[in-house]
Amino acid sequence: MSNSSLVNHVRRSPNYSGRNGKRIDRITIHHMAGNLSVESCGNVFAPSSRQASSNYGIDSAGRIGLYVDEGNRSWCSSSRANDERAVTIEVADNKIGNGWGSSVEAMSKLVLLCVDICRRNGIHRLIYTGNTNGNLTLHKWFASTDCPGAYLESQMPKIAEEVNKLLSSGEKAYVWGVGEKKEEVTCVNATVQGNSGEDCMRLELKDAGDGYFYVRDKVHGLYLDVSGAASKDGTNVQFYKGNKTDAQKWKLIWKNFKNAKYLMLSPKCAPGKYLSVENNGVGGKNNLKLWSDLNNSKQKFFVREETDGYTLLIHAFTFKCVSAKE
Ligand SMILES: [Zn+2]
Missing domain, CATH: 2.80.10.50 (Trefoil (Acidic Fibroblast Growth Factor, subunit A))
Incomplete structure:
Protein backbone atom coordinates (compact mmCIF):
# COMPACT_ATOMS: atom_id res chain seq x y z
CA MET A 1 0.00 0.00 0.00
CA SER A 2 1.39 3.38 -1.00
CA ASN A 3 1.34 6.83 0.56
CA SER A 4 0.47 10.07 -1.17
CA SER A 5 3.14 11.73 -3.30
CA LEU A 6 1.70 15.09 -2.21
CA VAL A 7 3.40 14.76 1.20
CA ASN A 8 5.78 17.61 2.22
CA HIS A 9 6.85 16.38 5.66
CA VAL A 10 7.21 12.92 7.21
CA ARG A 11 7.26 12.29 10.95
CA ARG A 12 6.16 8.75 11.72
CA SER A 13 4.18 8.31 14.92
CA PRO A 14 4.54 5.19 17.09
CA ASN A 15 0.77 5.30 17.70
CA TYR A 16 -0.75 2.93 15.17
CA SER A 17 -1.92 -0.64 14.60
CA GLY A 18 -2.37 -2.88 11.58
CA ARG A 19 -5.50 -2.71 9.44
CA ASN A 20 -6.54 -6.22 10.42
CA GLY A 21 -6.91 -7.24 6.78
CA LYS A 22 -9.40 -4.46 6.00
CA ARG A 23 -9.35 -2.52 2.73
CA ILE A 24 -9.27 1.27 2.72
CA ASP A 25 -12.73 2.32 1.55
CA ARG A 26 -13.35 5.61 3.38
CA ILE A 27 -11.88 8.93 4.46
CA THR A 28 -12.35 10.64 7.82
CA ILE A 29 -11.65 14.37 7.97
CA HIS A 30 -10.79 15.85 11.36
CA HIS A 31 -9.75 19.27 12.56
CA MET A 32 -6.72 19.98 14.74
CA ALA A 33 -8.68 22.35 17.02
CA GLY A 34 -5.69 24.62 16.56
CA ASN A 35 -3.57 26.21 13.85
CA LEU A 36 -0.66 23.77 13.82
CA SER A 37 2.01 23.45 11.14
CA VAL A 38 2.52 19.91 9.83
CA GLU A 39 5.75 19.83 11.89
CA SER A 40 3.97 20.79 15.14
CA CYS A 41 1.21 18.29 14.45
CA GLY A 42 3.91 15.64 13.97
CA ASN A 43 5.40 16.61 17.33
CA VAL A 44 2.02 16.14 18.99
CA PHE A 45 1.70 12.58 17.65
CA ALA A 46 5.38 11.69 18.31
CA PRO A 47 5.30 10.55 21.97
CA SER A 48 3.81 7.10 22.50
CA SER A 49 2.19 8.48 25.66
CA ARG A 50 -0.06 10.57 23.42
CA GLN A 51 -1.90 7.45 22.21
CA ALA A 52 -3.20 9.34 19.17
CA SER A 53 -2.28 9.90 15.54
CA SER A 54 -3.65 10.44 12.06
CA ASN A 55 -2.49 9.22 8.68
CA TYR A 56 -2.10 12.78 7.35
CA GLY A 57 -2.23 16.38 8.51
CA ILE A 58 -2.69 19.55 6.45
CA ASP A 59 -1.64 22.97 7.73
CA SER A 60 -2.94 26.42 6.86
CA ALA A 61 -0.18 26.91 4.29
CA GLY A 62 -1.51 23.86 2.43
CA ARG A 63 1.41 21.58 3.34
CA ILE A 64 0.80 17.88 4.00
CA GLY A 65 2.36 15.81 6.78
CA LEU A 66 2.48 12.00 6.90
CA TYR A 67 2.35 10.47 10.39
CA VAL A 68 1.03 6.94 9.86
CA ASP A 69 1.52 5.02 6.61
CA GLU A 70 -1.72 4.35 4.78
CA GLY A 71 -0.96 0.65 5.22
CA ASN A 72 -1.60 1.07 8.94
CA ARG A 73 -4.52 2.10 11.15
CA SER A 74 -4.14 5.49 12.77
CA TRP A 75 -5.56 6.10 16.24
CA CYS A 76 -7.71 9.01 15.25
CA SER A 77 -11.49 8.63 15.22
CA SER A 78 -12.25 6.84 18.53
CA SER A 79 -13.45 3.88 16.46
CA ARG A 80 -11.28 0.92 15.64
CA ALA A 81 -13.83 -0.27 13.06
CA ASN A 82 -13.74 3.10 11.28
CA ASP A 83 -10.00 3.62 11.42
CA GLU A 84 -9.24 0.12 10.12
CA ARG A 85 -10.97 1.16 6.89
CA ALA A 86 -10.28 4.92 6.83
CA VAL A 87 -7.50 7.21 5.81
CA THR A 88 -7.64 9.95 8.46
CA ILE A 89 -6.70 13.56 7.82
CA GLU A 90 -6.23 16.31 10.42
CA VAL A 91 -6.85 19.81 8.99
CA ALA A 92 -5.57 22.99 10.65
CA ASP A 93 -8.00 25.70 11.76
CA ASN A 94 -7.06 29.23 10.77
CA LYS A 95 -9.96 30.51 12.84
CA ILE A 96 -10.04 29.28 16.41
CA GLY A 97 -13.37 28.44 18.04
CA ASN A 98 -16.66 30.16 17.29
CA GLY A 99 -17.54 27.99 14.29
CA TRP A 100 -13.88 27.41 13.32
CA GLY A 101 -12.52 27.82 9.80
CA SER A 102 -9.79 26.56 7.47
CA SER A 103 -7.69 28.41 4.90
CA VAL A 104 -8.23 28.25 1.14
CA GLU A 105 -4.77 26.64 0.90
CA ALA A 106 -5.71 23.90 3.37
CA MET A 107 -9.10 23.26 1.76
CA SER A 108 -7.57 23.11 -1.73
CA LYS A 109 -4.96 20.59 -0.61
CA LEU A 110 -7.57 18.61 1.31
CA VAL A 111 -9.58 18.12 -1.90
CA LEU A 112 -6.45 17.13 -3.84
CA LEU A 113 -5.32 14.71 -1.12
CA CYS A 114 -8.77 13.07 -1.03
CA VAL A 115 -8.69 12.68 -4.82
CA ASP A 116 -5.27 11.07 -4.57
CA ILE A 117 -6.38 8.69 -1.78
CA CYS A 118 -9.48 7.70 -3.78
CA ARG A 119 -7.48 7.03 -6.95
CA ARG A 120 -4.82 4.91 -5.31
CA ASN A 121 -7.29 2.91 -3.23
CA GLY A 122 -9.95 2.30 -5.89
CA ILE A 123 -12.60 4.50 -4.25
CA HIS A 124 -14.72 5.60 -7.21
CA ARG A 125 -16.79 8.29 -5.51
CA LEU A 126 -16.68 10.05 -2.17
CA ILE A 127 -20.17 10.01 -0.71
CA TYR A 128 -21.27 12.14 2.23
CA THR A 129 -24.66 11.07 3.60
CA GLY A 130 -24.49 12.80 6.99
CA ASN A 131 -24.21 9.38 8.65
CA THR A 132 -22.04 6.28 8.54
CA ASN A 133 -23.75 4.96 5.39
CA GLY A 134 -21.40 7.08 3.29
CA ASN A 135 -17.64 6.75 2.86
CA LEU A 136 -16.80 10.23 4.14
CA THR A 137 -17.11 9.96 7.91
CA LEU A 138 -16.84 12.25 10.92
CA HIS A 139 -15.16 11.74 14.28
CA LYS A 140 -18.21 13.11 16.12
CA TRP A 141 -20.25 10.09 15.04
CA PHE A 142 -18.03 7.80 17.12
CA ALA A 143 -17.26 9.84 20.22
CA SER A 144 -18.45 12.77 22.25
CA THR A 145 -16.54 15.49 20.37
CA ASP A 146 -17.49 18.24 17.95
CA CYS A 147 -14.60 17.27 15.65
CA PRO A 148 -14.32 18.25 12.77
CA GLY A 149 -15.90 21.51 13.99
CA ALA A 150 -18.82 23.41 12.49
CA TYR A 151 -16.99 24.83 9.48
CA LEU A 152 -15.52 21.61 8.13
CA GLU A 153 -18.71 19.70 8.88
CA SER A 154 -20.71 22.25 6.88
CA GLN A 155 -18.33 21.84 3.93
CA MET A 156 -18.48 18.03 3.73
CA PRO A 157 -21.07 17.89 0.91
CA LYS A 158 -18.99 20.37 -1.08
CA ILE A 159 -15.73 18.53 -0.38
CA ALA A 160 -17.28 15.31 -1.69
CA GLU A 161 -18.68 17.11 -4.73
CA GLU A 162 -15.35 18.74 -5.59
CA VAL A 163 -13.44 15.47 -5.12
CA ASN A 164 -15.87 13.65 -7.40
CA LYS A 165 -15.59 16.34 -10.08
CA LEU A 166 -11.80 15.95 -10.12
CA LEU A 167 -12.05 12.16 -10.08
CA SER A 168 -14.16 12.19 -13.21
CA SER A 169 -12.42 15.07 -15.03
CA GLY A 170 -8.88 13.87 -14.31
CA GLU A 171 -7.93 17.50 -13.63
CA LYS A 172 -4.83 17.80 -11.40
CA ALA A 173 -4.94 21.45 -10.33
CA TYR A 174 -7.56 22.74 -7.97
CA VAL A 175 -8.24 25.84 -5.89
CA TRP A 176 -11.03 25.85 -3.32
CA GLY A 177 -13.84 28.28 -4.02
CA VAL A 178 -12.58 29.67 -7.33
CA GLY A 179 -15.12 30.37 -10.03
CA GLU A 180 -18.07 30.16 -7.69
CA LYS A 181 -20.88 32.50 -8.41
CA LYS A 182 -22.51 33.88 -5.33
CA GLU A 183 -26.25 33.88 -5.76
CA GLU A 184 -27.66 37.32 -5.26
CA VAL A 185 -30.00 37.46 -2.29
CA THR A 186 -32.99 39.73 -2.92
ZN1 LIG B 1 -11.10 14.25 15.32
Whole structure:
Protein backbone atom coordinates (compact mmCIF):
# COMPACT_ATOMS: atom_id res chain seq x y z
CA MET A 1 0.00 0.00 0.00
CA SER A 2 1.39 3.38 -1.00
CA ASN A 3 1.34 6.83 0.56
CA SER A 4 0.47 10.07 -1.17
CA SER A 5 3.14 11.73 -3.30
CA LEU A 6 1.70 15.09 -2.21
CA VAL A 7 3.40 14.76 1.20
CA ASN A 8 5.78 17.61 2.22
CA HIS A 9 6.85 16.38 5.66
CA VAL A 10 7.21 12.92 7.21
CA ARG A 11 7.26 12.29 10.95
CA ARG A 12 6.16 8.75 11.72
CA SER A 13 4.18 8.31 14.92
CA PRO A 14 4.54 5.19 17.09
CA ASN A 15 0.77 5.30 17.70
CA TYR A 16 -0.75 2.93 15.17
CA SER A 17 -1.92 -0.64 14.60
CA GLY A 18 -2.37 -2.88 11.58
CA ARG A 19 -5.50 -2.71 9.44
CA ASN A 20 -6.54 -6.22 10.42
CA GLY A 21 -6.91 -7.24 6.78
CA LYS A 22 -9.40 -4.46 6.00
CA ARG A 23 -9.35 -2.52 2.73
CA ILE A 24 -9.27 1.27 2.72
CA ASP A 25 -12.73 2.32 1.55
CA ARG A 26 -13.35 5.61 3.38
CA ILE A 27 -11.88 8.93 4.46
CA THR A 28 -12.35 10.64 7.82
CA ILE A 29 -11.65 14.37 7.97
CA HIS A 30 -10.79 15.85 11.36
CA HIS A 31 -9.75 19.27 12.56
CA MET A 32 -6.72 19.98 14.74
CA ALA A 33 -8.68 22.35 17.02
CA GLY A 34 -5.69 24.62 16.56
CA ASN A 35 -3.57 26.21 13.85
CA LEU A 36 -0.66 23.77 13.82
CA SER A 37 2.01 23.45 11.14
CA VAL A 38 2.52 19.91 9.83
CA GLU A 39 5.75 19.83 11.89
CA SER A 40 3.97 20.79 15.14
CA CYS A 41 1.21 18.29 14.45
CA GLY A 42 3.91 15.64 13.97
CA ASN A 43 5.40 16.61 17.33
CA VAL A 44 2.02 16.14 18.99
CA PHE A 45 1.70 12.58 17.65
CA ALA A 46 5.38 11.69 18.31
CA PRO A 47 5.30 10.55 21.97
CA SER A 48 3.81 7.10 22.50
CA SER A 49 2.19 8.48 25.66
CA ARG A 50 -0.06 10.57 23.42
CA GLN A 51 -1.90 7.45 22.21
CA ALA A 52 -3.20 9.34 19.17
CA SER A 53 -2.28 9.90 15.54
CA SER A 54 -3.65 10.44 12.06
CA ASN A 55 -2.49 9.22 8.68
CA TYR A 56 -2.10 12.78 7.35
CA GLY A 57 -2.23 16.38 8.51
CA ILE A 58 -2.69 19.55 6.45
CA ASP A 59 -1.64 22.97 7.73
CA SER A 60 -2.94 26.42 6.86
CA ALA A 61 -0.18 26.91 4.29
CA GLY A 62 -1.51 23.86 2.43
CA ARG A 63 1.41 21.58 3.34
CA ILE A 64 0.80 17.88 4.00
CA GLY A 65 2.36 15.81 6.78
CA LEU A 66 2.48 12.00 6.90
CA TYR A 67 2.35 10.47 10.39
CA VAL A 68 1.03 6.94 9.86
CA ASP A 69 1.52 5.02 6.61
CA GLU A 70 -1.72 4.35 4.78
CA GLY A 71 -0.96 0.65 5.22
CA ASN A 72 -1.60 1.07 8.94
CA ARG A 73 -4.52 2.10 11.15
CA SER A 74 -4.14 5.49 12.77
CA TRP A 75 -5.56 6.10 16.24
CA CYS A 76 -7.71 9.01 15.25
CA SER A 77 -11.49 8.63 15.22
CA SER A 78 -12.25 6.84 18.53
CA SER A 79 -13.45 3.88 16.46
CA ARG A 80 -11.28 0.92 15.64
CA ALA A 81 -13.83 -0.27 13.06
CA ASN A 82 -13.74 3.10 11.28
CA ASP A 83 -10.00 3.62 11.42
CA GLU A 84 -9.24 0.12 10.12
CA ARG A 85 -10.97 1.16 6.89
CA ALA A 86 -10.28 4.92 6.83
CA VAL A 87 -7.50 7.21 5.81
CA THR A 88 -7.64 9.95 8.46
CA ILE A 89 -6.70 13.56 7.82
CA GLU A 90 -6.23 16.31 10.42
CA VAL A 91 -6.85 19.81 8.99
CA ALA A 92 -5.57 22.99 10.65
CA ASP A 93 -8.00 25.70 11.76
CA ASN A 94 -7.06 29.23 10.77
CA LYS A 95 -9.96 30.51 12.84
CA ILE A 96 -10.04 29.28 16.41
CA GLY A 97 -13.37 28.44 18.04
CA ASN A 98 -16.66 30.16 17.29
CA GLY A 99 -17.54 27.99 14.29
CA TRP A 100 -13.88 27.41 13.32
CA GLY A 101 -12.52 27.82 9.80
CA SER A 102 -9.79 26.56 7.47
CA SER A 103 -7.69 28.41 4.90
CA VAL A 104 -8.23 28.25 1.14
CA GLU A 105 -4.77 26.64 0.90
CA ALA A 106 -5.71 23.90 3.37
CA MET A 107 -9.10 23.26 1.76
CA SER A 108 -7.57 23.11 -1.73
CA LYS A 109 -4.96 20.59 -0.61
CA LEU A 110 -7.57 18.61 1.31
CA VAL A 111 -9.58 18.12 -1.90
CA LEU A 112 -6.45 17.13 -3.84
CA LEU A 113 -5.32 14.71 -1.12
CA CYS A 114 -8.77 13.07 -1.03
CA VAL A 115 -8.69 12.68 -4.82
CA ASP A 116 -5.27 11.07 -4.57
CA ILE A 117 -6.38 8.69 -1.78
CA CYS A 118 -9.48 7.70 -3.78
CA ARG A 119 -7.48 7.03 -6.95
CA ARG A 120 -4.82 4.91 -5.31
CA ASN A 121 -7.29 2.91 -3.23
CA GLY A 122 -9.95 2.30 -5.89
CA ILE A 123 -12.60 4.50 -4.25
CA HIS A 124 -14.72 5.60 -7.21
CA ARG A 125 -16.79 8.29 -5.51
CA LEU A 126 -16.68 10.05 -2.17
CA ILE A 127 -20.17 10.01 -0.71
CA TYR A 128 -21.27 12.14 2.23
CA THR A 129 -24.66 11.07 3.60
CA GLY A 130 -24.49 12.80 6.99
CA ASN A 131 -24.21 9.38 8.65
CA THR A 132 -22.04 6.28 8.54
CA ASN A 133 -23.75 4.96 5.39
CA GLY A 134 -21.40 7.08 3.29
CA ASN A 135 -17.64 6.75 2.86
CA LEU A 136 -16.80 10.23 4.14
CA THR A 137 -17.11 9.96 7.91
CA LEU A 138 -16.84 12.25 10.92
CA HIS A 139 -15.16 11.74 14.28
CA LYS A 140 -18.21 13.11 16.12
CA TRP A 141 -20.25 10.09 15.04
CA PHE A 142 -18.03 7.80 17.12
CA ALA A 143 -17.26 9.84 20.22
CA SER A 144 -18.45 12.77 22.25
CA THR A 145 -16.54 15.49 20.37
CA ASP A 146 -17.49 18.24 17.95
CA CYS A 147 -14.60 17.27 15.65
CA PRO A 148 -14.32 18.25 12.77
CA GLY A 149 -15.90 21.51 13.99
CA ALA A 150 -18.82 23.41 12.49
CA TYR A 151 -16.99 24.83 9.48
CA LEU A 152 -15.52 21.61 8.13
CA GLU A 153 -18.71 19.70 8.88
CA SER A 154 -20.71 22.25 6.88
CA GLN A 155 -18.33 21.84 3.93
CA MET A 156 -18.48 18.03 3.73
CA PRO A 157 -21.07 17.89 0.91
CA LYS A 158 -18.99 20.37 -1.08
CA ILE A 159 -15.73 18.53 -0.38
CA ALA A 160 -17.28 15.31 -1.69
CA GLU A 161 -18.68 17.11 -4.73
CA GLU A 162 -15.35 18.74 -5.59
CA VAL A 163 -13.44 15.47 -5.12
CA ASN A 164 -15.87 13.65 -7.40
CA LYS A 165 -15.59 16.34 -10.08
CA LEU A 166 -11.80 15.95 -10.12
CA LEU A 167 -12.05 12.16 -10.08
CA SER A 168 -14.16 12.19 -13.21
CA SER A 169 -12.42 15.07 -15.03
CA GLY A 170 -8.88 13.87 -14.31
CA GLU A 171 -7.93 17.50 -13.63
CA LYS A 172 -4.83 17.80 -11.40
CA ALA A 173 -4.94 21.45 -10.33
CA TYR A 174 -7.56 22.74 -7.97
CA VAL A 175 -8.24 25.84 -5.89
CA TRP A 176 -11.03 25.85 -3.32
CA GLY A 177 -13.84 28.28 -4.02
CA VAL A 178 -12.58 29.67 -7.33
CA GLY A 179 -15.12 30.37 -10.03
CA GLU A 180 -18.07 30.16 -7.69
CA LYS A 181 -20.88 32.50 -8.41
CA LYS A 182 -22.51 33.88 -5.33
CA GLU A 183 -26.25 33.88 -5.76
CA GLU A 184 -27.66 37.32 -5.26
CA VAL A 185 -30.00 37.46 -2.29
CA THR A 186 -32.99 39.73 -2.92
CA CYS A 187 -35.30 38.89 -0.02
CA VAL A 188 -34.76 37.70 3.54
CA ASN A 189 -37.42 37.34 6.20
CA ALA A 190 -37.26 39.91 9.01
CA THR A 191 -37.33 38.59 12.56
CA VAL A 192 -36.14 39.39 16.04
CA GLN A 193 -33.33 37.20 17.37
CA GLY A 194 -31.30 36.99 20.56
CA ASN A 195 -28.38 39.38 20.36
CA SER A 196 -25.47 37.36 18.98
CA GLY A 197 -23.47 40.29 17.65
CA GLU A 198 -23.88 39.00 14.08
CA ASP A 199 -23.85 41.43 11.18
CA CYS A 200 -27.41 40.44 10.21
CA MET A 201 -28.53 42.56 13.19
CA ARG A 202 -26.53 45.62 12.21
CA LEU A 203 -28.74 48.14 10.52
CA GLU A 204 -28.20 51.43 8.81
CA LEU A 205 -30.87 54.11 9.20
CA LYS A 206 -30.76 56.19 6.02
CA ASP A 207 -32.65 59.44 5.71
CA ALA A 208 -34.99 59.19 2.68
CA GLY A 209 -35.26 63.00 2.57
CA ASP A 210 -39.04 63.19 2.98
CA GLY A 211 -39.32 62.78 6.73
CA TYR A 212 -38.97 58.99 6.47
CA PHE A 213 -36.03 56.61 6.85
CA TYR A 214 -34.82 53.48 5.11
CA VAL A 215 -33.63 50.63 7.35
CA ARG A 216 -30.90 48.68 5.57
CA ASP A 217 -29.13 45.54 6.81
CA LYS A 218 -25.35 45.20 6.79
CA VAL A 219 -25.06 41.64 5.46
CA HIS A 220 -27.22 41.81 2.34
CA GLY A 221 -27.79 45.54 1.87
CA LEU A 222 -31.55 44.85 1.79
CA TYR A 223 -34.25 47.22 3.00
CA LEU A 224 -36.89 46.69 5.69
CA ASP A 225 -39.98 46.28 3.54
CA VAL A 226 -43.71 45.71 3.96
CA SER A 227 -44.95 42.87 1.78
CA GLY A 228 -48.38 42.59 0.17
CA ALA A 229 -51.51 44.31 1.44
CA ALA A 230 -49.95 46.71 3.89
CA SER A 231 -53.11 47.99 5.51
CA LYS A 232 -54.02 44.66 7.14
CA ASP A 233 -52.98 43.71 10.66
CA GLY A 234 -50.52 40.82 10.49
CA THR A 235 -48.94 41.80 7.17
CA ASN A 236 -45.44 40.35 6.96
CA VAL A 237 -42.36 42.56 7.02
CA GLN A 238 -39.19 41.42 5.25
CA PHE A 239 -35.85 42.69 4.04
CA TYR A 240 -36.07 43.26 0.29
CA LYS A 241 -33.89 44.74 -2.44
CA GLY A 242 -34.05 48.54 -2.53
CA ASN A 243 -36.83 49.99 -4.69
CA LYS A 244 -37.54 53.32 -2.92
CA THR A 245 -41.27 52.59 -2.62
CA ASP A 246 -43.38 53.74 0.35
CA ALA A 247 -43.24 50.12 1.58
CA GLN A 248 -39.57 50.71 2.46
CA LYS A 249 -39.94 54.12 4.10
CA TRP A 250 -40.41 54.24 7.86
CA LYS A 251 -41.44 57.08 10.13
CA LEU A 252 -39.32 57.02 13.28
CA ILE A 253 -41.61 57.93 16.15
CA TRP A 254 -39.82 58.58 19.43
CA LYS A 255 -41.61 57.83 22.70
CA ASN A 256 -40.47 58.78 26.18
CA PHE A 257 -41.16 56.74 29.26
CA LYS A 258 -39.62 58.21 32.41
CA ASN A 259 -35.93 58.41 31.48
CA ALA A 260 -35.97 55.90 28.63
CA LYS A 261 -36.44 56.69 24.99
CA TYR A 262 -38.10 54.21 22.65
CA LEU A 263 -38.73 54.09 18.97
CA MET A 264 -41.87 53.03 17.12
CA LEU A 265 -41.64 52.48 13.38
CA SER A 266 -44.57 53.10 11.07
CA PRO A 267 -44.36 52.53 7.30
CA LYS A 268 -45.28 55.31 4.89
CA CYS A 269 -47.50 52.89 2.96
CA ALA A 270 -49.66 52.14 6.05
CA PRO A 271 -50.03 55.04 8.48
CA GLY A 272 -51.46 53.93 11.84
CA LYS A 273 -49.72 50.53 11.57
CA TYR A 274 -46.55 49.79 13.50
CA LEU A 275 -43.66 47.38 13.34
CA SER A 276 -44.61 44.49 15.65
CA VAL A 277 -43.28 41.06 16.48
CA GLU A 278 -45.16 37.82 15.98
CA ASN A 279 -45.88 36.04 19.29
CA ASN A 280 -44.69 39.25 20.98
CA GLY A 281 -41.16 37.97 20.43
CA VAL A 282 -41.58 35.23 23.01
CA GLY A 283 -42.25 31.69 21.74
CA GLY A 284 -42.23 30.10 18.27
CA LYS A 285 -41.67 32.26 15.23
CA ASN A 286 -40.73 35.87 15.78
CA ASN A 287 -41.40 37.33 12.34
CA LEU A 288 -41.78 41.05 12.05
CA LYS A 289 -45.36 42.07 11.23
CA LEU A 290 -47.46 45.20 10.99
CA TRP A 291 -50.11 45.78 13.60
CA SER A 292 -52.36 48.59 14.82
CA ASP A 293 -51.17 50.57 17.83
CA LEU A 294 -51.22 48.30 20.91
CA ASN A 295 -49.88 51.09 23.10
CA ASN A 296 -47.39 48.80 24.85
CA SER A 297 -43.71 47.87 24.87
CA LYS A 298 -44.23 45.05 22.37
CA GLN A 299 -44.13 47.57 19.50
CA LYS A 300 -41.29 49.64 20.89
CA PHE A 301 -37.59 49.36 20.27
CA PHE A 302 -34.47 50.68 21.95
CA VAL A 303 -31.90 52.14 19.61
CA ARG A 304 -28.26 51.27 20.20
CA GLU A 305 -25.51 52.85 18.14
CA GLU A 306 -22.62 50.46 17.57
CA THR A 307 -18.99 51.56 17.26
CA ASP A 308 -18.89 50.61 13.56
CA GLY A 309 -21.63 53.15 12.75
CA TYR A 310 -24.44 50.60 12.52
CA THR A 311 -27.50 50.52 14.74
CA LEU A 312 -29.23 47.76 16.69
CA LEU A 313 -33.02 47.96 17.05
CA ILE A 314 -33.70 46.13 20.29
CA HIS A 315 -37.24 44.95 21.00
CA ALA A 316 -38.21 46.63 24.28
CA PHE A 317 -40.30 43.67 25.47
CA THR A 318 -37.80 40.83 24.87
CA PHE A 319 -34.47 42.61 24.16
CA LYS A 320 -34.14 40.60 20.93
CA CYS A 321 -32.72 42.43 17.91
CA VAL A 322 -34.31 43.13 14.52
CA SER A 323 -32.45 40.79 12.16
CA ALA A 324 -32.23 39.98 8.47
CA LYS A 325 -32.35 36.29 9.30
CA GLU A 326 -34.94 33.49 9.40
ZN1 LIG B 1 -11.10 14.25 15.32
